[in-house]
Amino acid sequence: MTSNTNTYRSSSAASLKGCCCCIVLLFSFLALLSLAIILIIVLAIKPKKPQFDLQQVTVQYINFVSTPTNTFDPLSNTESISLVLQMLFTVKNDNIAGIKYRDSSFTIMYRGVPLGRGVVPGFYQDAHSVKHVKTTINVDRVNLLQSDADDLVKDVSVNDRVELRVLGDVNAKIRIIGITSPSVQVSLDCSIVISPSKQSLVSKQCGFDGLQV
Template sequence: MSKGEGKRSSKKCLAYVAAFVVFQTAIILVFALTVMKVKSPKVRFNAMAVESFSSNNNNSTSINMRLLAQVTIKNTNFGHFKYQNSTLSILYNGVPVGEVIVPRGRASARKTKKFNISVDVSSEGLSGNDMNSGVLRLSSRGKVSGKVHLMKVIKRNKSGEMKCDWSINLATRQVEDLKCN
């Protein structure tokens, strides 16, 4: 073996090592930009129904009802989302008429956690126009906060906000036009 062959093989080995390092750097960069990007979960009402309803139409109109709803927390991350107790509010014309506590829990990686809740809604002094129109417009607002855990090492604080609007047909006692953003 001559000196020229030894230099050539060491240069060849060095080129292979450099190519391997560049390849590994590219893989890590792609992994960091796609998998490690943490997104906020999506919180929504998936389905709603009126369980009970009563109204008093004297001088001031009041309602009492119980709503059953399915809440979904969609986690699109590659790590699980652990969230704390949160409050979702039911609003009529921006005024809270009901609240429900979302118990702390965990949404698995790339899964949607579904659970059912019931909320009591009661209000005094509703507009007679709304009651006479036969449609009661309600909305919900809330925020679910927690941490996304990636590979049991990386933890990022994230929160999902809920904003849903719907109507209740007073004649049929059905929830209509449920839209969540």
């Protein structure tokens, strides 16, 4: 009787183990099938990279503060800058499917020095559409080297021409018939010139790193 019971338990355990293996294999097959379908759809629609074009830059606030670093040397100062910029991007989707964007961050730099960062919240964009999005970059008393500070003060007060660089990554996924593609990433790199007195963009030159799927 005991032998029969042990045999029954062993048989049940083997059946259960076999059933679990079948379930794992089934889910693995379904995952691979889903991935294959997504890849086929991605290749079929030939996704194009989303176009993030920096359309406008507005200088909302700019201020310099000079702080003495040595009370015995009045010429020994540390310059800090406070700045508020608003950037307007035009986003163009030339795909036959909609695009879902995740949060995208943009860093603004002066002579290689990071000044501040702005974030464009995630959003969805319909196929063959153009959308305008804004981000505000707040620079709160960023300390600069004396040479960079002198150059920036001269650019603002004398030349009325400040050259900046805007760097950022745009992350998105293409959605079609309820299926989401793998991530699409585009890197944005813009060299811009702003006029502090006019509080506007003078010129820009933007480049995009290629599509990555």
